[in-house]
Amino acid sequence: MVILGQHLFNGLLIGCAYALIAIGLTMIFGVMNIANFAHGEFYMLGGFVAYYLVSLVGFNYFLALPTAVVLVVVLAIILQHSIFRRLRDAPLMTTTLVTIGLSIFLEHSALMLWGPQPQSIPNPFPTKPLSFFGIYTTPLYIFSMAVTAALIVVGHLLIRRTRMGKAMRATFQNKEASALVGIRIDRIYMYTFAFGAALAAAAGAVLGGFIPVEPTAGGIITLKAFIVVILGGLGSFVGAIVGGILLGIAEALGAGYMPAGWKDAIGFFAVILVLLLRPEGLFKRA
Amino acid sequence: MLDRNGQRLLTAAFGLVLLAIPFVVHDSYYLHLFVVAAIFVIVAVGLDLIVGYVGQLSLAHAAFFGLGAYISALLSLRLQWSMWIGLPAAALFTGLVAFLLGLVILRTRGHRFIIITVAFAELMKLVATNWVDVTRGFMGLPGLKIPNLYVPGIGAVDISSKERFYYVVLAAAVIAFLLCRTMVRSSIGRAFVLVRENEGLAESLGISAFRYCMIAFVVGAALAGGAGSLYAHYVGFVSPDLFNFSYVTIMLIMVILGGKGTLIGPALGAVIFTFLPELLREASHWRMIIFALILIVTTLFMPRGIIFPLLEHVVPKRWRARHVDAS
Amino acid sequence: MRAQTLFRIVVAHFAISWFALAGAQEPVRIGVVQPLTGPVAYDGNIYVNTVKMIVDGMNAKGGVLGRPIQLVIEDGACNPAQSVNAAEKLVVRDKVVALLGAFCSTSTAATMEVAKKYKVPLITGISTAAQLTEQGNPYFFRAVATTPMLGDAFGGALPTAVKAKRFAFLVLNDDWGRSMVASYPKAIQKAGGEIVATEYFLQSELQFLSHITKIKASNPDAIILAANTQQAVGLTKQIRELGITVPLIGEGSWTSDSYLKLAGPTSEGVYGLVEYLYTIKSPINDAFVKDFRAKLNENPSKFAGAAHNAINIVVDAIKRAGTTDPEKIREALKTTDYNGIVGNIKFDDKNQAYGQTVYLGLVKNGVPEVVTTAQIAKP
Numbered sequence: 001m002v003i004l005g006q007h008l009f010n011g012l013l014i015g016c017a018y019a020l021i022a023i024g025l026t027m028i029f030g031v032m033n034i035a036n037f038a039h040g041e042f043y044m045l046g047g048f049v050a051y052y053l054v055s056l057v058g059f060n061y062f063l064a065l066p067t068a069v070v071l072v073v074v075l076a077i078i079l080q081h082s083i084f085r086r087l088r089d090a091p092l093m094t095t096t097l098v099t100i101g102l103s104i105f106l107e108h109s110a111l112m113l114w115g116p117q118p119q120s121i122p123n124p125f126p127t128k129p130l131s132f133f134g135i136y137t138t139p140l141y142i143f144s145m146a147v148t149a150a151l152i153v154v155g156h157l158l159i160r161r162t163r164m165g166k167a168m169r170a171t172f173q174n175k176e177a178s179a180l181v182g183i184r185i186d187r188i189y190m191y192t193f194a195f196g197a198a199l200a201a202a203a204g205a206v207l208g209g210f211i212p213v214e215p216t217a218g219g220i221i222t223l224k225a226f227i228v229v230i231l232g233g234l235g236s237f238v239g240a241i242v243g244g245i246l247l248g249i250a251e252a253l254g255a256g257y258m259p260a261g262w263k264d265a266i267g268f269f270a271v272i273l274v275l276l277l278r279p280e281g282l283f284k285r286a
Numbered sequence: 287m288l289d290r291n292g293q294r295l296l297t298a299a300f301g302l303v304l305l306a307i308p309f310v311v312h313d314s315y316y317l318h319l320f321v322v323a324a325i326f327v328i329v330a331v332g333l334d335l336i337v338g339y340v341g342q343l344s345l346a347h348a349a350f351f352g353l354g355a356y357i358s359a360l361l362s363l364r365l366q367w368s369m370w371i372g373l374p375a376a377a378l379f380t381g382l383v384a385f386l387l388g389l390v391i392l393r394t395r396g397h398r399f400i401i402i403t404v405a406f407a408e409l410m411k412l413v414a415t416n417w418v419d420v421t422r423g424f425m426g427l428p429g430l431k432i433p434n435l436y437v438p439g440i441g442a443v444d445i446s447s448k449e450r451f452y453y454v455v456l457a458a459a460v461i462a463f464l465l466c467r468t469m470v471r472s473s474i475g476r477a478f479v480l481v482r483e484n485e486g487l488a489e490s491l492g493i494s495a496f497r498y499c500m501i502a503f504v505v506g507a508a509l510a511g512g513a514g515s516l517y518a519h520y521v522g523f524v525s526p527d528l529f530n531f532s533y534v535t536i537m538l539i540m541v542i543l544g545g546k547g548t549l550i551g552p553a554l555g556a557v558i559f560t561f562l563p564e565l566l567r568e569a570s571h572w573r574m575i576i577f578a579l580i581l582i583v584t585t586l587f588m589p590r591g592i593i594f595p596l597l598e599h600v601v602p603k604r605w606r607a608r609h610v611d612a613s
Numbered sequence: 614m615r616a617q618t619l620f621r622i623v624v625a626h627f628a629i630s631w632f633a634l635a636g637a638q639e640p641v642r643i644g645v646v647q648p649l650t651g652p653v654a655y656d657g658n659i660y661v662n663t664v665k666m667i668v669d670g671m672n673a674k675g676g677v678l679g680r681p682i683q684l685v686i687e688d689g690a691c692n693p694a695q696s697v698n699a700a701e702k703l704v705v706r707d708k709v710v711a712l713l714g715a716f717c718s719t720s721t722a723a724t725m726e727v728a729k730k731y732k733v734p735l736i737t738g739i740s741t742a743a744q745l746t747e748q749g750n751p752y753f754f755r756a757v758a759t760t761p762m763l764g765d766a767f768g769g770a771l772p773t774a775v776k777a778k779r780f781a782f783l784v785l786n787d788d789w790g791r792s793m794v795a796s797y798p799k800a801i802q803k804a805g806g807e808i809v810a811t812e813y814f815l816q817s818e819l820q821f822l823s824h825i826t827k828i829k830a831s832n833p834d835a836i837i838l839a840a841n842t843q844q845a846v847g848l849t850k851q852i853r854e855l856g857i858t859v860p861l862i863g864e865g866s867w868t869s870d871s872y873l874k875l876a877g878p879t880s881e882g883v884y885g886l887v888e889y890l891y892t893i894k895s896p897i898n899d900a901f902v903k904d905f906r907a908k909l910n911e912n913p914s915k916f917a918g919a920a921h922n923a924i925n926i927v928v929d930a931i932k933r934a935g936t937t938d939p940e941k942i943r944e945a946l947k948t949t950d951y952n953g954i955v956g957n958i959k960f961d962d963k964n965q966a967y968g969q970t971v972y973l974g975l976v977k978n979g980v981p982e983v984v985t986t987a988q989i990a991k992p
Contacts, residue, residue: 003826003827003829003830006826006829006855007823007826010822010823010826014820029397035397035400035401083582083586086586087586092343092396092397092400093337093341093343094585094586094589096343096397096400097343097538097542097581097582097585098581098582098585098586100535100538100581101578101579101581101582101585102578102582103578104535104574104575104577104578104581105575105578105579105582107574108571108572108574108575108578109571109575111571111650112571112572112575115654116650116651116652116654117654117655117843118819118843118847120846120847120850120875127850127853127854127878127879129853129854129855129856131856136854136855136856137854138854141854210820210850210851210854211819211820212819212843212847214819219531223404223405223408226401226404226405227401227405230398230401234397234398251823252822252823255823255824255827256823256826256827259416259813261412261415261416261786261813261814261815262412262416263823264408264412265409265412265413265416267405268405268406268408268409268412269409271401271402271405272390272402272405275390275391275394275398275402276390279394279398314705315701315702315705315706318701415815418786423786423787424719424786424787424815424816425719425722425787425788426693426719426723428693428722428723428726429726521694521697522697522726523693523694523697523723523726525692525693525694527692527693527694
């Protein structure tokens with residue numbers, strides 16, 4: 001029973017991260033109509049930049065995390081301005097190929113700059129495990145979960161309560177009409193892309209303390225994020241959250257009770273199932 | 287465009303060059319590249335049917351390649367079936383898997399389709415890695431051999447040397463190319479293009495997008511599976527690395543940069559992008575960075591690929607818009 | 614200076630140096646296939662740097678057979694296909710007379726075929742999966758004890774040494790890890806222990822929470838692992854983070870400097886089943902360790918030790934063969950009687966090394982001390 005609890009906890013920890021990453025991806029999908037295959041690279045960059053800020057530049061850990069996110073956002077804005085702006089009404093194949101190219105570019109640039117060695121971000125948390133009801137965790141795990149949950153809430157508030165968020169949702173629902181009422185679509189695109197990158201980078205920075213970041217991490221992260229987005233529904237914020245947490249828990253339980261190597265297959269099977277039974281995903285576009 | 291005689295001359299000249307390669311090239315390493323290039327020509331023309339002609343961005347192609355390789359390897363190692371049976375078996379099986387997959391996913395379009403193909407590819411990789419009892423997982427399946435060729439009158443001919451095997455793969459590549467070309471020039475090909483350009487119109491004319499997508503998908507997959515079998519036996523070793531995303535990327539680059547929807551373009555792309563990585567071997571990470579940049583730039587600014595615009599620049603008046611379908 | 618004069622000077626320079634080179638000795642080329650990138654890149658690079666360091670020392674003393682030794686290094690990335698390509702290139706294009714590689718047992722298994730095809734000897738100082746020397750490949754030499762040999766040597770001692778009865782395996786899912794699971798239990802069980810769980814993980818994994826939770830559920834007294842630096846560190850930390858305090862016993866890089874540094878305090882009390890420790894006391898090793906610390910700024914790990922053995926054995930064989938003919942080198946290898954940092958090494962009929970000492974080490978205050986040793990008997 002305790003072991004089940006441990007698996008559930010592990011799953012929740014990873015699931016919150018999945019959710020955070022997927023939210024950004026689903027918004028980029030919904031607003032910009034782009035399948036961002038480079039999304040995982042933002043996660044990776046968030047982790048690596050944070051690592052170097054702490055270990056090389058000597059930043060305080062808690063300062064390094066948001067700084068890393070800001071730096072990645074700057075990169076995202078540059079990319080958006082130079083490349084994605086041209087792709088505003090481009091066909092799907094074009095945008096997808098471009099994001100795939102971008103993903104490779106970022107991954108190999110990282111490999112070249114930083115080498116293949118995975119790095120854990122040094123952090124000030126004590127490593128002694130804490131336990132409650134027989135379930136073990138560490139202060140770092142709890143911090144990670146708290147931050148990811150907080151960021152999800154912040155993201156939700158940004159989208160629901162701010163003017164920018166409303167503009168994003170309007171663009172989402174009807175691009176032409178939004179343009180007609182004076183919403184600057186280019187601006188919205190930039191904010192959406194930056195928003196997505198920020199959340200992914202945050203996830204990378206926060207998890208980098210206990211899951212070592214490596215330059216090739218982006219690929220599998222992108223894949224998991226896509227799975228969550230399909231499960232939850234393209235463009236659905238709530239879907240991304242629910243889907244992410246469900247996937248995390250499903251994988252942890254799956255790994256717990258069958259040969260662990262197969263746990264990644266759970267997501268893929270789930271996607272195929274969803275496609276067969278409910279193609280729009282669990283939730284409609286929010 | 288060259289007139290018919292001119293075309294025939296050009297094709298004949300080209301064919302002679304291809305046939306002469308093992309006599310002219312003695313460096314074992316470059317011969318190796320020619321063999322691999324020929325194998326990838328098969329993959330590329332198959333992928334062009336899907337990406338170029340029907341217009342669906344499938345990222346599962348490397349998975350079909352790998353699947354064919356594994357099937358052929360397993361048949362060879364467990365049942366002692368030679369490559370001559372393994373190859374068609376691999377092609378058929380891969381085609382069948384593509385058919386089943388297509389039933390599930392070819393009704394979707396857009397992002398979902400693309401992501402499903404990725405998910406399928408990853409699933410294949412997982413199976414190859416984790417079903418250790420059958421596939422030996424990460425340890426791979428070593429010890430594959432190229433079988434002898436039985437020629438009536440001569441008996442068993444050893445074709446395992448690079449020079450000889452080159453002719454085998456060259457023949458396979460030519461057959462694959464001609465098969466695709468016949469299909470593309472027929473009414474099936476016209477249907478492909480119509481589905482790609484205007485699905486609604488096609489449907490209203492009674493041309494089922496699903497059906498034609500399926501045809502392209504299955505044929506493309508079968509070709510990739512057959513190519514995988516050739517590759518497995520040539521390299522002698524099969525491992526889950528065949529399912530790495532990098533293979534898909536290279537295949538796409540071959541097709542897109544070669545000029546999707548032209549068959550010749552991807553075929554040439556296959557040759558160029560087999561040699562180019564090896565020539566840039568020293569560069570390693572730079573190599574992939576350059577490729578990524580090429581991919582991005584080409585996609586943004588050169589939708590017809592690199593080869594044809596380049597050729598047109600060089601041979602402007604003679605190259606008329608024969609390849610109207612391109613892009 | 615006028616361009617023409619400059620041009621003439623440059624041409625003259627080239628002409629002179631060309632003649633000089635033509636007169637110089639043709640180097641003896643030795644190929645190295647090691648993971649320079651990928652999951653075990655760290656240890657692979659240590660191996661390569663060690664070989665380079667030793668060869669530089671040899672060349673300073675005149676090289677071998679009066680000729681300089683030239684290392685040609687390719688990245689195998691611990692990936693069978695890539696290792697095969699690398700080996701092919703080394704043999705066909707660079708015309709190496711011997712190969713060192715390829716680190717991971719699975720890659721070495723694939724590379725062996727290349728050695729056999731081109732009749733060039735291949736030596737590994739690292740790959741320990743048992744079946745490599747069972748394949749009857751006359752061109753493959755293994756200069757290190759196999760996993761089953763380590764199991765026989767120390768398996769029986771483990772229950773007493775770590776005071777445990779219930780053992781769990783947490784190993785890499787490849788030839789190496791599986792070899793461990795196939796061979797260790799016998800000796801452990803004979804000494805009164807039992808195996809309560811077995812978990813396999815992939816080379817690409819960095820987060821092992823599920824595996825560890827499952828192992829925890831089986832309630833072991835000790836965990837036996839197979840992993841190299843990058844994964845070993847993650848495993849150690851995460852095992853402790855999940856509240857498991859039992860001893861960890863590892864094959865792989867569990868006593869190397871990189872592991873100790875990255876794992877920090879969690880490495881305390883970890884046991885290593887190794888073929889070399891820098892704390893071995895012998896004249897040869899003292900000199901090696903001193904040199905290593907001076908040039909590479911850390912203590913040599915077992916991979917450095919493996920490199921030391923491999924390159925020295927190959928060069929020794931070339932010396933004894935008196936020629937760079939790969940076939941003669943191979944024959945000379947068979948009659949190796951080499952004394953190095955871990956004692957005497959000879960090869961049996963299957964080209965498997967025997968006679969050397971192996972070590973059970975324990976990390977105390979950040980230093981891997983020798984707990985007990987064993988000598989590998991002739992199989």
